[in-house]
Amino acid sequence: MSDKGQAPKSRGKVTIFDVARESGVSYSTVSRVLNGFKYVKESTRQKVLEAAERLGYVANLQARSLAGGRSHIIGVLVPNLDNGYIGEIIRGIDEALRDNGYDLMLYTTHHQEGKESRYVQAIANGLTDGLILIVSLIPTAYLDALHKQRFPYVLIGQNDVEEASSIVDATNEKGAYEATRYLIELGHRRIGHITGLMGKSSAVSRLTGYKAALEAAGMAFDPQLVVKGNFWEQSGYTGTQTLLALPQPPTAIFTSNDLMAFGAYEAIRANGLDIPQDISIVGFDDIPQASLVHPKLTTVHQPLEQMGRAAVHILLEHIEKDSPPRRVTLATRLVIRDSCQPAAST
Amino acid sequence: MSDKGQAPKSRGKVTIFDVARESGVSYSTVSRVLNGFKYVKESTRQKVLEAAERLGYVANLQARSLAGGRSHIIGVLVPNLDNGYIGEIIRGIDEALRDNGYDLMLYTTHHQEGKESRYVQAIANGLTDGLILIVSLIPTAYLDALHKQRFPYVLIGQNDVEEASSIVDATNEKGAYEATRYLIELGHRRIGHITGLMGKSSAVSRLTGYKAALEAAGMAFDPQLVVKGNFWEQSGYTGTQTLLALPQPPTAIFTSNDLMAFGAYEAIRANGLDIPQDISIVGFDDIPQASLVHPKLTTVHQPLEQMGRAAVHILLEHIEKDSPPRRVTLATRLVIRDSCQPAAST
DNA sequence: GTGAAAGCGCTAACAC
DNA sequence: GTGTTAGCGCTTTCAC
Numbered sequence: 220m221s222d223k224g225q226a227p228k229s230r231g232k233v234t235i236f237d238v239a240r241e242s243g244v245s246y247s248t249v250s251r252v253l254n255g256f257k258y259v260k261e262s263t264r265q266k267v268l269e270a271a272e273r274l275g276y277v278a279n280l281q282a283r284s285l286a287g288g289r290s291h292i293i294g295v296l297v298p299n300l301d302n303g304y305i306g307e308i309i310r311g312i313d314e315a316l317r318d319n320g321y322d323l324m325l326y327t328t329h330h331q332e333g334k335e336s337r338y339v340q341a342i343a344n345g346l347t348d349g350l351i352l353i354v355s356l357i358p359t360a361y362l363d364a365l366h367k368q369r370f371p372y373v374l375i376g377q378n379d380v381e382e383a384s385s386i387v388d389a390t391n392e393k394g395a396y397e398a399t400r401y402l403i404e405l406g407h408r409r410i411g412h413i414t415g416l417m418g419k420s421s422a423v424s425r426l427t428g429y430k431a432a433l434e435a436a437g438m439a440f441d442p443q444l445v446v447k448g449n450f451w452e453q454s455g456y457t458g459t460q461t462l463l464a465l466p467q468p469p470t471a472i473f474t475s476n477d478l479m480a481f482g483a484y485e486a487i488r489a490n491g492l493d494i495p496q497d498i499s500i501v502g503f504d505d506i507p508q509a510s511l512v513h514p515k516l517t518t519v520h521q522p523l524e525q526m527g528r529a530a531v532h533i534l535l536e537h538i539e540k541d542s543p544p545r546r547v548t549l550a551t552r553l554v555i556r557d558s559c560q561p562a563a564s565t
Numbered sequence: 566m567s568d569k570g571q572a573p574k575s576r577g578k579v580t581i582f583d584v585a586r587e588s589g590v591s592y593s594t595v596s597r598v599l600n601g602f603k604y605v606k607e608s609t610r611q612k613v614l615e616a617a618e619r620l621g622y623v624a625n626l627q628a629r630s631l632a633g634g635r636s637h638i639i640g641v642l643v644p645n646l647d648n649g650y651i652g653e654i655i656r657g658i659d660e661a662l663r664d665n666g667y668d669l670m671l672y673t674t675h676h677q678e679g680k681e682s683r684y685v686q687a688i689a690n691g692l693t694d695g696l697i698l699i700v701s702l703i704p705t706a707y708l709d710a711l712h713k714q715r716f717p718y719v720l721i722g723q724n725d726v727e728e729a730s731s732i733v734d735a736t737n738e739k740g741a742y743e744a745t746r747y748l749i750e751l752g753h754r755r756i757g758h759i760t761g762l763m764g765k766s767s768a769v770s771r772l773t774g775y776k777a778a779l780e781a782a783g784m785a786f787d788p789q790l791v792v793k794g795n796f797w798e799q800s801g802y803t804g805t806q807t808l809l810a811l812p813q814p815p816t817a818i819f820t821s822n823d824l825m826a827f828g829a830y831e832a833i834r835a836n837g838l839d840i841p842q843d844i845s846i847v848g849f850d851d852i853p854q855a856s857l858v859h860p861k862l863t864t865v866h867q868p869l870e871q872m873g874r875a876a877v878h879i880l881l882e883h884i885e886k887d888s889p890p891r892r893v894t895l896a897t898r899l900v901i902r903d904s905c906q907p908a909a910s911t
Numbered sequence: 912g913t914g915a916a917a918g919c920g921c922t923a924a925c926a927c
Numbered sequence: 928g929t930g931t932t933a934g935c936g937c938t939t940t941c942a943c
Contacts, residue, residue, distance in 0.1 A: 232691070232920090234919095234920055234921085235920065235921065236920075236921095244929075244930085245929065245930045245931080246921090246930075246931085247921095247922080247923085247929075247930065247931080247932095248928085248929055248930075250921065250922060250923085251922095251928095251929085253921095254922080258928055258929090259928070259929085260928060260929085263928080263929080278920090278921085279631075279691045279919090279920050279921070280627075280691065280692050281626075281627035281628075281630055281631045281636070281691055281692060281919090281920080281921090282627075282631050282691075282919070282920030282921040282922090282935090283920075283921055283922075284627055284921090284922095284935090285625075285627045285628055285631055285919090285920080285921070285922090285935045285936070285937090286920075286921040286922040286923080286934080286935055287921085287922055287923070287934095287935065288921070288922055288923090290627070292670075300652065300655065300656045300659060301656070306646065306652055309646065310646050310647070313646060313671070313673050317673065317675070322670065322672065323670070323671045323672075323673075324638075324668065324669070324670050324671070325659070325669045325670070325671045326668065326669075327659050327663065327669075329663070345578075345625050345626070345627055345628075345935090345936090346626050346627060481857070507854070508853070508854055508857050511827070511854050511857050511858045512857045512858070512859065513858065513859025513860075514859075578936090580935095580936055580937085581936065581937065582936080582937095590913075590914085591913065591914045591915080592914075592915080592937090593913075593914065593915075593916095593937095593938080593939080594912085594913055594914075596936095596937065596938060596939085597912095597913085597938095599937095600938080604912060604913090605912070605913085606912060606913090609912080609913085624936090624937085625935085625936050625937070627935085627936080627937090628919090628935070628936030628937040628938090629936075629937055629938075630919090630937090630938095631918095631919045631920065631921090631935090631936080631937070631938090632918080632919055632936075632937040632938040632939080633918090633919065633937085633938055633939070634937070634938055634939095691919095691920085
């Protein structure tokens with residue numbers, strides 16, 4: 220047990236300096252090796268690498284990024300963690316990040332207004348190399364700031380931003396169109412729709428898709444059949460109650476997301492009705508719970524994990540190659556399960 | 566020769582230095598104010614605070630912690646994000662962290678051996694002020710290192726660590742005992758059990774609780790009725806198949822977690838049997854999906870969010886007050902829903 | 912009370 | 928190719 224030189228710093232921290240001494244080269248040469256710099260003699264590289272290994276050297280990220288390097292940390296800003304939706308996206312992000320040697324910093328805003336922009340400021344301030352934003356509302360305020368600083372970022376699920384932002388999204392309108400058309404093909408003539416939060420482009424697109432499908436089928440659009448929701452389960456419940464109280468209630472409901480579909484389930488049961496016997500339901504998102512509820516929910520699948528992955532890929536390109544903004548739209552697809560059936564009478 | 570002395574640095578960063586100039590005091594006084602140092606004249610404090618506000622100053626965490634201060638970042642090490650269980654805990658952690666002005670760094674290990682210890686090393690190396698570990702297996706290897714460095718950390722759901730670690734856990738044995746007793750009270754005499762990963766103390770405790778309940782009821786323990794699982798849905802499926810194939814299959818099954826209960830559901834249906842008509846099921850955890858499946862799962866509720874919160878509180882005490890290790894065990898409780906019914910014959 | 916100065920560990924010019 | 932030297936933004940003694 221020979222302790223060459225002296226014991227590395229107090230709390231067991233081995234610095235680049237220790238490695239330098241151990242391998243007999245300088246400070247910066249170690250840095251070069253560690254950063255994969257090209258012009259280093261192979262034998263030197265080996266010496267350094269071995270010394271680092273022997274000493275159990277681990278880079279200090281803060282020092283590194285303070286000094287102008289990369290922190291290899293990506294910030295992910297999300298409104299909350301309460302819905303399967305976001306969890307799935309994070310999974311995708313997380314995996315892609317690991318694969319590329321980056322770490323994930325999670326920022327939840329809980330929809331608090333000021334918080335989002337404060338975060339973005341702080342985040343962009345140095346710790347993270349880039350940002351992935353899954354925001355609740357149109358974030359023009361800080362998007363602007365990010366843009367001006369030329370700070371790398373990618374948005375997920377918000378396609379109505381005017382600027383040249385990178386965006387990953389799904390085919391919301393098309394998905395809604397197909398969901399509605401499916402219901403029409405089953406013979407339904409009165410199809411209700413519970414919208415999402417209309418401040419989100421996804422909610423708007425889905426409503427548009429719903430209307431388009433009606434029109435394509437030559438069916439009149441009845442404003443009474445559309446009630447405003449906010450993407451939360453509760454609003455699916457109340458929205459469905461409203462729809463059910465109509466003089467001529469719908470025989471099918473398309474909700475703007477799965478969570479609201481679950482709310483609809485409750486409301487329908489509370490009214491002593493059966494799914495899909497009395498009312499058919501189609502959701503949107505295909506979160507994991509969709510196949511666990513009974514009856515299993517027919518819904519529009521969004522490739523959430525894949526969207527997270529795509530966001531990472533674009534972001535890393537921005538960071539590492541300073542590539543221009545890109546918009547990626549991934550395909551949704553209707554997943555038919557057990558919550559729909561042909562309209563009862565004709 | 567470069568041009569020095571300029572307005573707030575290039576990328577719009579406002580530093581403590583800018584604030585100093587703006588408020589006409591020195592460098593270090595600003596730091597004192599920002600850190601809530603006591604001996605600062607009130608008027609000075611005001612001046613500085615106003616200047617900081619006016620300039621939109623945001624602290625640079627890296628610089629701060631590099632210089633010896635706190636980063637206000639807590640690392641959370643988890644095996645994965647695939648099961649409702651961990652997501653719930655993270656929610657609790659996240660909320661408690663926000664409330665206390667800390668940020669959350671998420672590290673997923675995906676069960677890769679080396680990865681866990683590498684992470685712990687890197688994490689403890691400076692970026693984070695403390696660590697919360699929700700690990701898959703007994704992590705003696707790096708727990709030791711953490712301990713030696715006197716690095717603050719808390720374990721969740723792993724109570725068989727010998728050292729003086731802080732631990733947050735739930736009453737696993739008691740929960741399992743009650744679950745089993747409930748089944749016994751319903752008249753079941755052949756009760757199967759699918760264990761969790763036996764490398765986890767929670768799995769062991771639950772098995773112990775199961776046995777204890779049988780014994781308390783004067784029922785013989787039949788090894789055939791216990792099959793090994795690993796906490797994943799698939800093992801619940803195969804485990805149930807095994808149980809069902811017995812000459813005398815059980816009339817009720819207690820699975821060591823909810824995910825495996827869902828697997829049991831599938832297996833039972835695949836055998837053309839009905840829940841709870843033919844077989845009763847009790848799970849453990851009470852993840853959100855438990856009340857969404859059909860029939861709604863009777864299960865032992867673990868206060869997951871609360872456990873996350875508790876972990877944060879203990880950790881922050883360690884960090885801020887250097888408090889001694891603590892063990893907290895939160896109470897589980899049986900949540901009776903629709904997956905059980907009295908044994909058929911008597 | 913407040914300013915000056917010495918680093919924290921590292922990257923990135925700039926020399927040699 | 929490799930060493931030298933500034934800082935990155937901040938906390939912290941130590942003077943005054």
